[in-house]
Amino acid sequence: MVLRVRITKGEEARFISHLGFMRAFERAIRRAEIPVAYSEGYHPLPKFSFATALGVGISSEAEYVDIQIDPDGPKISVEEAFDALDRNMPPGIAVVAACWYLGKPALASLIEYASYRASGCGALHEAAEEFMAMDASLGTITTKSGKKEEDIRKLVYSISMTDDESLEFICACGGRAHLRPDNLLVHLSSIAGIECDVKRSRIHRTGLFVVEDGELVSPMDYKCKDLVIAKGWMPRELS
Amino acid sequence: MIDKKVLYEEILPSVSQPARYVGNELNSVRRSPKEVEASILLAFPDVYEVGMSYIGFKILYEIVNNIPEFVAERAFAPWPDMEAQMRLREIPLYGLETYEPAKSFDVIGFTLQYELTYTNVLAMLELAGVPLEADARHEGDPIVIAGGPCASNPEPMAAFFDLLVTGDGEEAIVDLMSEVARAKREGAKRADIVNRLAVIDGVYCPRLKNPVSRRVVTDLDEAEFPRKFVVPFLEAVHDRVALEVMRGCTRGCRFCQAGMIYRPVRERGLDSLCSLAKDLVKSTGYDEISLLSLSSADYTQVEELSRKLVQEYADKGVAVSLPSLRVDSFSLELAKELEKSRRTGLTFAPEAGTQRMRDVINKGVTEEDLMSAAADAFESGWDLIKLYFMIGLPYEEDEDLDGIADLSRRVLELGRNMAGKRNKAGRVRVNVSVSSFVPKPHTPFQWHAQNSREELMRKQNYLKERMRVRGLTVSFHNVEASFLEAAFARGGRELAPAIARAAALGCRFDGWSDQFRPDLWAQAFKDVGIDPSAWANKSYAYDEPLPWDHIDMGVSKRFLVREAERAARAELTPDCRTGACAACGACADGVKTRLAGEAWR
Secondary structure (H helix, E strand, O other): EEEEEEEEEEEHOOOOHHHHHHHHHHHHHHHHOOEEEOOOOOOOOOEEOOOOOOOOOEEEEEEEEEEEEEOOOOOOOOHHHHHHHHHOOOOOOOEEEEEOOOOOOOOOEEEEEEEEEEOOOOOHHHHHHHHHOOOEEEEEHHHHHOEEEEEOOHHEEEEEEEEOOEEEEEEOOOOOOOOHHHHHHHHHHHHHOOOOOOHOEEEEEEEEEEEOOOEEEHHHHHHEEEEEEOOOOOOOOOO | OOOOHHHHHHHHHHOOOOOHHHHOEEOOOOOOOOOEEHHHHHHOOHHHHHHHHOOHHHHHHHHHHHHOOOOEEEOOOOHHHHHHHHHHHOOOEEEOOOOHHHHOEEEEEOOOOHHHHHHHHHHHHHHHOOOOOHHHHOOOOOEOOOOOOOHHHOHHHHOOOEEEEEEEEEEEEEEEEHHHHHHHHHHOOOHHHHHHHOOOOEEEOOOOOEEEEOOOOOOOOOOOOOOOOOOOOOOOOOOOEEEOOOOOOOOOOOOHHHHHHHOOEEEEEEEEHHHHHHHHHHHOOOOOOEOOOHHHHOOOOOOHHHHHHHHHHHHHHHEEEEOOOOOHHHHHHHHHHHHHHHHOOOOOOOOOEOHHHHHHHHOOOOOOHHHHHHHHHHHOOOOOOEEEEEEEOOOOOOOHHHHHHHHHHHHHHHHHHHHHHOOOOHOOOOEEEEEEOOOOOOOOOOOOOOHHHHHHHHHHHHHHHHHHOOEEEEEEHHHHHHHHHHHHHHHHHHHOOOOHHHHOOOOOOOOOOOOOHHHHHHHHHHHOOOOOEEEEEEEEOOOOEEEEEEEEOEEEEEEHHHHHEEEEOOOOOOOOOOOOOOOOOOOOEEEEEOOOOOOOO
């Protein structure tokens, strides 16, 4: 069985590196006594995997993790796992949803898009409209192997402006195609002809998406069952 | 509170490892310093990942915070990029828990773990906005104290502290905090509070230069040990459940300060260790339990304890480890048990290369011990062995250096031969780490001069030439750094201006090879007209007054002289746990060796 959980990375946790975030999650699994499966070998490790990494400084309400449950361990329900994990998370990290995942493909290989909200971007609104009207727009993106030129337009699914000077956008995320949110902000700034100190912009990840029949769906709506959601919490990525 | 918006939005996005400066970790305690009777900022003068690795620091944090009327927060030395940002944006040093400025705490308490953190202490005080010199502090300034092994010769740093605490801190910190609370209630002035704290047992006041006897916890089972640790988001250097199985070591290595000042051996009971392990694993979620002490393989019930812990935690993905191994096959058997799940290199510390030299330092290890332990290790499949040696020891000759080279090569050859049978000879590696001897106060070698820097360089080169063998990697400690360490370990008050000058010139993190600036240190000493070799390279006579004579760390000077004389004759002194009492003086007034599972007399 695979338990899929959705966790947050709040304001106070956003400076934790991805490695630190994973370690914190691993320790929470142990404290919560989740019957997790362990790898074989000299140094058994609990089997869990994150959907995708999140840059240092970016907060999130949509980090997904799949936990492999030990079939020979004690039985646990989604509610029990949700409560135990949430109680044992360090400050700044909370569980907002959990369910069983019934599909085969690994979580990381499913994700194709991510949505973000970047605040304090009022000056980029016009550039964003201009950008979305283009067929292609060449810019610099950061990849694992370094910086390269790429058509950024085709990596962006949508951009919308909000009343509070924020930009909300959905862009490619995952192994097949990937755009870092700060790369988009820098690109829009260059279209707008303004300096953008991207390190200082507040970026918040609002969702991750799987593509099913041409539609963007939440990883929790994809081959999942027994969904449990935190009281009073509403996913905002599709609002 | 400091300007959190500036911190989060302006500073943290632009510095390396921002998580160092955020706090908010699991099990950290947030309790406003303004709403308690007494507050202390526990300050560690090194970077977060280092400070968070020290068990003493964790113990003090837990003890203070377990008392609802008090609070302890933490602060670490900011890395130079962060320090520059803090200065630029006028953010003072702050407590990681509530972001209150350091200056708002009643007490700032530094851990003096090693000499090469002294400039960081001054940098932190300056960032806190607290006058560096104790004499210059006024009403409203926090009381600045320090503790830790370097408090056993506090003189080079004495000018910067109102008070220092010597010996075990568990009880002393409660006495201090209680007295601060009482004095505050009575409306005492800062100077009065300092005077009232100065009369607490084990507390040294540099202004009064009062003779002081170190604090010592008689029974570790009675002493408080944390049942939860703050769990860092960053990977600390030692990031695991550390169980202090015992304090003190009576093997009596004559160069070892810890082996002298933490006497006698006091072991924790098996049951309390198991109970601590259970609570700590539960409260932290760590995947490793480490049995911590100066020589954990010497813990009376180490086999039983490790077996119990392995049994309990193996299937929960929690490993058990021993940080230090004795050079013998008993330790190796133990390592084999424990390292089932982890295969890293094995470390042995013969310390010296010849039997005569090992007898001089009272390291009761023979070449046979080492070779049979190494054979055992290779036989069991380890292909990396690390060896620790020291050069510049008293009475050292070049043939003792030859001994280091020979021994290292013999271990390598042995490994090659044994692994050769499995056709794995090429994989065998021996890493040799060579440090320079630093004479430390309160040891039998405290009177000895450190070798001159030229001599230490010559010895390093001598060894390098003799150890150019494939499969053998030799690394040396920086000679300039060891020289500074010796000067500050053995120096007096005269050194303070040099430390202040070096800090002003920008010296920071002197223990970090990539940050250490010997050129700036040379300039600092020149500027203030002080020659550090007058301390590092000076021999003291037995009857000459020593800068640390007024600090009594338990072992008597008579014992240290006796041991120094035996060293000169290369005579061994047996461990008092198994052999005769060497009359070191550490046992007195109910303080005595306490072994686990033994009915205490």
